Amino acid sequence: MTADDGDRREEFLSRFFEEGKNFTKRLLEENAALREAIARLQAEVAAGSGVGETPSDAGEKLRERYTRLMGVYNELRGKYEKLERDLNAIKTENVDFAQKYVEIEDQNTALANLYVASFQLHSTLNFAEVVRIVVEIVINLIGAEQLAVFVFDEETERLSCVAYEGVGEEQRRPVVIGEGLTGKVAALGESYYVTDDAGQRDAEAKGQPIACIPLKIKDRLIGIMTVHRLFRQKEGFTTVDFQLFDLLAGHAATALYSSKLYALSERKLATARSFLDLLKIKPARP
Numbered sequence: 205m206t207a208d209d210g211d212r213r214e215e216f217l218s219r220f221f222e223e224g225k226n227f228t229k230r231l232l233e234e235n236a237a238l239r240e241a242i243a244r245l246q247a248e249v250a251a252g253s254g255v256g257e258t259p260s261d262a263g264e265k266l267r268e269r270y271t272r273l274m275g276v277y278n279e280l281r282g283k284y285e286k287l288e289r290d291l292n293a294i295k296t297e298n299v300d301f302a303q304k305y306v307e308i309e310d311q312n313t314a315l316a317n318l319y320v321a322s323f324q325l326h327s328t329l330n331f332a333e334v335v336r337i338v339v340e341i342v343i344n345l346i347g348a349e350q351l352a353v354f355v356f357d358e359e360t361e362r363l364s365c366v367a368y369e370g371v372g373e374e375q376r377r378p379v380v381i382g383e384g385l386t387g388k389v390a391a392l393g394e395s396y397y398v399t400d401d402a403g404q405r406d407a408e409a410k411g412q413p414i415a416c417i418p419l420k421i422k423d424r425l426i427g428i429m430t431v432h433r434l435f436r437q438k439e440g441f442t443t444v445d446f447q448l449f450d451l452l453a454g455h456a457a458t459a460l461y462s463s464k465l466y467a468l469s470e471r472k473l474a475t476a477r478s479f480l481d482l483l484k485i486k487p488a489r490p
Contacts, residue, residue, distance in 0.1 A: 307443075314444045317345055318451055325459040329466040334459045335367040341452060342429060343369060346445055350432035352376055354386070355460060356425050363390060363428055371432055374411055379428075389416040390428050395449060399441055408433055415441070417449050419457035426457040 321341045325334060335353060342348045350370035354363035363379040363386070382391040389396045398404050398414040407414045413430035420426060429452075434440070 322455040331463040334463045347438040348431045355427040
């Protein structure tokens with residue numbers, strides 16, 4: 205073995221022992237770090253589960269705690285769902301109350317208008333003026349575009365048209381009690397309405413009324429109102445309309461009857477005055 209071979213052997217052994225020393229050092233350092241990590245984990249388990257408890261005991265307690273938390277969560281969720289249902293119910297009630305409030309406001313407005321109109325009806329005994337007011341009420345309060353007002357003539361036992369708006373000659377012809385739709389309604393004394401859209405279109409096409417309202421004082425027929433068409437912006441009859449028709453029928457009947465009696469009494473009074481004036485005339489001397 206030469207000197208060079210000995211030098212290489214010494215260098216190899218030196219590197220081998222140096223690398224072994226470094227490896228051992230790293231292994232000891234990693235072992236220490238692992239022991240520290242295990243110690244930290246044990247400390248965390250002990251702090252979380254209590255001193256002297258095993259990991260299985262800690263896990264059981266965690267499961268119990270989770271079960272309790274889930275129970276509280278489900279209870280809170282149930283209360284939340286109940287509150288949400290109650291809130292939805294309150295919202296629905298609020299919508300219903302709002303709709304009823306609007307309906308009541310409409311009714312109050314309509315009744316106020318009817319009060320004013322009825323005051324106008326009873327503020328005059330002029331027959332033509334009463335008829336004009338009746339027509340205006342039906343147009344403005346009901347929303348009728350085409351209508352007619354008939355008055356019963358006891359001598360002819362027919363209904364004669366005394367006012368109209370937008371209807372043709374056929375719808376204004378005298379009505380015989382018991383004949384045709386209007387005559388049958390007059391005979392029965394019960395109001396007639398067509399409430400569905402298809403029925404109203406069919407009645408308009410046939411020239412028939414969509415509403416017939418007898419004007420009566422108790423059982424005595426005074427006249428009848430017929431509505432043949434509503435304004436296009438009005439979709440149909442409402443509950444308020446039916447109430448207005450019922451109230452208007454009584455007020456209009458009373459006003460028409462009173463004005464007819466007044467007109468008749470005025471004619472009789474005029475005739476009597478003319479007769480008395482004739483009696484007062486002295487014969488001329490020859």
